[in-house]
Amino acid sequence: xxxxxxxxxxxxxxxxxxxxxxxxxxxxxxxxxxxxxxxxxxxxxxxxxxxxxxxxxxxxxxxxxxxxxxxxxxxxxxxxxxxxxxxxxxxxxxxxxxxxxxxxxxxxxxxxxxxxxxxxxxxxxxxxxxxxxxxxxxxxxxxxxxxxxxxxxxxxxxxxxxxxxxxxxxxxxxxxxxxxxxxxxxxxxxxxxxxxxxxxxxxxxxxxxxxxxxxxxxxxxxx
Amino acid sequence: xxxxxxxxxxxxxxxxxxxxxxxxxxxxxxxxxxxxxxxxxxxxxxxxxxxxxxxxxxxxxxxxxxxxxxxxxxxxxxxxxxxxxxxxxxxxxxxxxxxxxxxxxxxxxxxxxxxxxxxxxxxxxxxxxxxxxxxxxxxxxxxxxxxxxxxxxxxxxxxxxxxxxxxxxxxxxxxxxxxxxxxxxxxxxxxxxxxxxxxxxxxxxxxxxxxxxxxxxxxxxxxxxxxxxxxxxxxxxxxxxxxxxxxxxxxxxxxxx
Ligand SMILES: Nc1ncnc2c1ncn2[C@@H]1O[C@H](COP(=O)(O)OP(=O)(O)OP(=O)(O)O)[C@@H](O)[C@H]1O
Ligand SMILES: [Mg+2]
Numbered sequence: 312x313x314x315x316x317x318x319x320x321x322x323x324x325x326x327x328x329x330x331x332x333x334x335x336x337x338x339x340x341x342x343x344x345x346x347x348x349x350x351x352x353x354x355x356x357x358x359x360x361x362x363x364x365x366x367x368x369x370x371x372x373x374x375x376x377x378x379x380x381x382x383x384x385x386x387x388x389x390x391x392x393x394x395x396x397x398x399x400x401x402x403x404x405x406x407x408x409x410x411x412x413x414x415x416x417x418x419x420x421x422x423x424x425x426x427x428x429x430x431x432x433x434x435x436x437x438x439x440x441x442x443x444x445x446x447x448x449x450x451x452x453x454x455x456x457x458x459x460x461x462x463x464x465x466x467x468x469x470x471x472x473x474x475x476x477x478x479x480x481x482x483x484x485x486x487x488x489x490x491x492x493x494x495x496x497x498x499x500x501x502x503x504x505x506x507x508x509x510x511x512x513x514x515x516x517x518x519x520x521x522x523x524x525x526x527x528x529x530x531x532x533x534x
Numbered sequence: 535x536x537x538x539x540x541x542x543x544x545x546x547x548x549x550x551x552x553x554x555x556x557x558x559x560x561x562x563x564x565x566x567x568x569x570x571x572x573x574x575x576x577x578x579x580x581x582x583x584x585x586x587x588x589x590x591x592x593x594x595x596x597x598x599x600x601x602x603x604x605x606x607x608x609x610x611x612x613x614x615x616x617x618x619x620x621x622x623x624x625x626x627x628x629x630x631x632x633x634x635x636x637x638x639x640x641x642x643x644x645x646x647x648x649x650x651x652x653x654x655x656x657x658x659x660x661x662x663x664x665x666x667x668x669x670x671x672x673x674x675x676x677x678x679x680x681x682x683x684x685x686x687x688x689x690x691x692x693x694x695x696x697x698x699x700x701x702x703x704x705x706x707x708x709x710x711x712x713x714x715x716x717x718x719x720x721x722x723x724x725x726x727x728x729x730x731x732x733x734x735x736x737x738x739x740x741x742x743x744x745x746x747x748x749x750x751x752x753x754x755x756x757x758x759x760x761x762x763x764x765x766x767x768x769x770x771x772x773x774x775x776x777x778x779x780x781x782x783x784x785x786x787x788x789x790x791x
Contacts, residue, residue, distance in 0.1 A: 437636035441650035442626030
């Protein structure tokens, strides 16, 4: 029988050292972007909760725009579009980080809002009735509890953003997928190489899941 | 109570005059006058939805009011929640115990008690800890200080909540149905701690459905109906000889079971 099945394990393994060169870029873009995204999310999430319209509305607009457009379009806009405005090119890695930051920032804003809103009103009242200021009540009572509840969703967002970076091959960032494409162009072993690419993503995301599981379990004390 | 004296000529710690409160179109408090003298224990009774919680929550500004005047511990609270400076100062002098305890679940029992003294009164950690342990001992939970609230029974949690409020050395304590969320067998221990506090001369405003306790501990009982104070007086007077029909029918309903 003339089988089409032609999986070359050797080719698969040989691609790994080359693909690994993409991992620092993948990690740098995802975690750099997520770190900034978290800061954005905290700020806009809290603005979104504000009773003052001039704080709330910009946050709503930001969230809707960056949640409602594809991250691929966002990165293309930043990498190809913005230079036209700025008058100079943007480094592809910087563009990738910026795209993950604004995109995850929009989702994290909603996660922050949900986490803070999930804390019972009585917690705030107890803090205020003890004489704590609103800021102190938020910092010592609402935020620590809200943050614990955000961990699963934040982890989820982290995984999504890591995978989103795979799209950035289009702007030539040497991340995992891009490395794979280059390797395939010279070896023609798409099956093996893309399988290895997928497994490497899985290794990253599973590690993250595991760390979050540990963090969550630690956070369970006292809840 | 016999071993306590209330000097009714002293400056009142709560002075509420013609206070009105609306929730949207709902008129919840209607021209309420309430004066509380230092050392006095005032118990507020009334049917569900009559405005008892709203009334005591106005005293520490958890609810805003729309008109009338309110002075707490010599500081004026303005309508519509203005003048937040006075508000925070009032809150440091006025403790509150809630029906649902509202302990901080992410902090140990001891940290629940030390948080406000450290952050608001700038007490040192050691000092705050000493006070906390003394208060926890006083309410009978000294050996649970390292636990988290969820590891305690309801009665214990409410006693921690009491210790937490007392740690700020309040001049006035507010209680909003402190035993209503408790299993029957735990009500006694919380009431005992409150009795003890009353005996020591703490000024207290208590919303409760525990009529036996009210009769025993109150200097004055206030009956509120649909946002209005219908009747007030010494417990013997209100419970044994109510003047208003509303009070009579309310009491006959709650005292028969
Ligand atoms: N945040 C709110 N928004 C709108 N209406 C409210 C709010 N809080 C209370 N009310 C209404 O105000 C009225 C008085 O409520 P309040 O909680 O003060 O009554 P209560 O005497 O404490 O009742 P209970 O014995 O059930 O605790 C009720 O009609 C209630 O529905
Ligand atoms: Mg109530």
